[in-house]
Every structure is written in C-alpha cells, then in structure tokens.
Amino acid sequence: CEIPLDYKKLTEKPFAIFGRTGMGKSILCKIVCNSILSKDVSSVFIFDMHSEYGTFSKTDNTPGLNFFFPEKVEMFTLDPGNREAKPFIIDSKNIRPEDIIIAFQDLSPPMIDALYIINRGRKNDLISEIKNATIEKYPNAHPSALQALQRRIMRLNRFGFVMEGNDTFNQMITLIKNGKSIVLDFGKYGRDAMAYLFLANIIARRLYNEYSENDYPHLVLFLEEAHKFLAPGIASYTIFDRLARETRKFNLILALIDQRPSRIDEEVGSQLANRLILSMKEPSDVESALAGVPDKTLWKDIVVSIPARTLLLLGDAIRVPTVVDIMDYNNMRTRLNKFNIKDIDEIAKQSGKIFG
Ligand SMILES: Nc1ncnc2c1ncn2[C@@H]1O[C@H](COP(=O)(O)OP(=O)(O)O)[C@@H](O)[C@H]1O
Ligand SMILES: [Mg+2]
Numbered sequence: 002c003e004i005p006l007d008y009k010k011l012t013e014k015p016f017a018i019f020g021r022t023g024m025g026k027s028i029l030c031k032i033v034c035n036s037i038l039s040k041d042v043s044s045v046f047i048f049d050m051h052s053e054y055g056t057f058s059k060t061d062n063t064p065g066l067n068f069f070f071p072e073k074v075e076m077f078t079l080d081p082g083n084r085e086a087k088p089f090i091i092d093s094k095n096i097r098p099e100d101i102i103i104a105f106q107d108l109s110p111p112m113i114d115a116l117y118i119i120n121r122g123r124k125n126d127l128i129s130e131i132k133n134a135t136i137e138k139y140p141n142a143h144p145s146a147l148q149a150l151q152r153r154i155m156r157l158n159r160f161g162f163v164m165e166g167n168d169t170f171n172q173m174i175t176l177i178k179n180g181k182s183i184v185l186d187f188g189k190y191g192r193d194a195m196a197y198l199f200l201a202n203i204i205a206r207r208l209y210n211e212y213s214e215n216d217y218p219h220l221v222l223f224l225e226e227a228h229k230f231l232a233p234g235i236a237s238y239t240i241f242d243r244l245a246r247e248t249r250k251f252n253l254i255l256a257l258i259d260q261r262p263s264r265i266d267e268e269v270g271s272q273l274a275n276r277l278i279l280s281m282k283e284p285s286d287v288e289s290a291l292a293g294v295p296d297k298t299l300w301k302d303i304v305v306s307i308p309a310r311t312l313l314l315l316g317d318a319i320r321v322p323t324v325v326d327i328m329d330y331n332n333m334r335t336r337l338n339k340f341n342i343k344d345i346d347e348i349a350k351q352s353g354k355i356f357g
Pocket of ligand 2: 027
C-alpha cells in the first residue's frame, strides 16, 4: 500500500493531517483519498477550494480522484463556468444563524443576539429578513448591532450559488446514498474564505442530519482549515465539533486538515484516533498536534526535525508509530495500477479455486 496504514481502521474514527504550509498536506490528502477509494473502505467528500481534486489539479496539473476513479466520483461546482461538473445550489431558506456566524468569524455578541432575535421572529428566509429588518419590528435587537449586521450581510450577495426555491443538495445526497464520492469544486469562489466557511457549515449540518436518520454508506468528510471551524468559542456553532467527538459507530467520519493545530479546541484535538503529522516548527502547534498521545516528548523532537514530505503516523490504524517518506505523487498511477493488477490476480486465484 502507498502509506502503511490500515485504511479500514483509519476511516472508522475521526483523524487528522497536520503540518506547516507547503509540507505536502494536500498531496497527502489526495494519496489518502485514492487509497481509501482503491481499497473500497469508504467514500469521501472533498470541499475542493482550489480545484485540485477533480480530473486534473488547477494548481499543479496532477491527476485527481475523478481521473483515477471516474465511476466512483461525482463532481459538483459552485461556478457556472465549470461545465464538467453538476451545478451546486442551495436554497436561501436552508440558511441558519450559525452559518452566518461561522462565515464572518467575528460578529460581536450583540450582533449574534440580533441574528437570533430575527431568526426567532422571521417568516421569510433569514437573509431577506435581516435585510428588511427594522427596529420597530425587532425592538429587542440592539439598534446599532442590527445596522451593523445588515451592512455585513450584504457581503453574501456575491454568492451566486444561493438561490430562492432551488436546491441541489438532495441530488447530491442521492448520489451519496448510492455510494458515490463527492468533489465539490469552488471554482471562482476558491479564494473566498467566507464562501468556504459558509458552505462547509451548511453542508456538514445537512449531512449530519441525513446520517443521523438514515443508514447511509460510510463517508469521510475532509475539512481543510479545520481550526476556522473548531477554534474555542466558535466550535459550538458548528456540527464539526460534534462530528469530531463522535465515538459511537457513525458512518460520517471527519478528517481534519490543518496547519495550525494549536488553534483547534483542545477537547477535539485530544480525541483523534489517528494523526498523520508532517513537519511543524511552532512549539504550540507541535504540542497540540500531539495532544493526548503517550510519550509526547519523544515525538516532538521528530516533528520539528523531519523534512517536507515525511510523515509521522500515530494511532490505532498503524501497529507501531512510524516515520515514512511520502511517495512521489507522480507515481500514483503506477501504484494504483499495480494494486489493481494484484487484485485481478486475487480474483483469478479465487476463480481457479471455484472452477478447479
Ligand atoms: N508526495 C508528493 N509528491 C510530489 N509532489 C509533492 C508531494 N508532496 C508535496 N509535493 C509538492 O509540494 C507542493 C506543496 O504541497 P502541498 O500538498 O500543496 O502542501 P500543503 O498543502 O501542506 O501546503 C505541491 O504543489 C507539490 O508540487
Ligand atoms: Mg494545502
């Protein structure tokens, strides 16, 4: 296998990929996804901010999940300019206060109060209700907080993927139900951090609700910039907090990807079943990446001294903690082919047994 992990075990509980920028997290994530798909242990869900995971990466032209597994992967896009993928649209009536709190990250407590006051009294979708709110209609909201909220909410106008009376989430969920993996391409919204925070929160909440009520196929949800959802003080507004702490058998599994693990709520970090750690220098990040790990001091020295594209593996998906070189992604094609050839050999042997 590409990375010596028990992928079945890995995908049973929340896990994380940590490492400084440029050390190879995104490529490692691609290798992990390809391995999960080639071993058929789960499907995956990717928020593809920089159009890297589809057929070919826009940033370095390396092949993505849809290149290797076209029959297992469905592509959606927020960008009408991308004709290769299905359009992803959400109905404005599915927006909740938490989505707005996460998207802006820094709403003041009176603004958050105003948001919930409007949400309780509203008859229309939340966004239009905020835009049309007056202090006469919502006397309990702080007047200047209400105005500030109205000014801020205008920034959501640029999200062309929010529409009234149109929603393609159900189309996506039907594909997931049928075992498909999803790559959600952000296209022209790729540099818009607010679009990512907003949308990831909405989708994760709706996935969580679906998975709580149904027995859907196993799915790993990869979350880049995890600390923006899981920082203390903000984590309580997201479903990611609950997903990261999920210990009962649940088919929706969270995989965190982050360059600043020290900003992730400690409670969440210490419960990860597996960690894939790339080079980090900042002592607080190293400390947090290893939260809850026995013999921490031993591993700290390793994390600060390993070069790029080298990985420390810790957790129950590996027999003993191990440091490995990450394969060159350019060889992914040959590796996957080899895997497939071996697979075919296995099948041939079995058929030999059956047919004598
Ligand atoms: N395993 C790998 N094989 C080939 N190239 C790699 C590998 N890991 C990293 N790289 C190169 O390094 C660059 C940065 O890696 P990336 O995964 O984007 O880092 P990060 O996500 O941690 O910022 C990539 O664009 C790629 O060119
Ligand atoms: Mg990256």
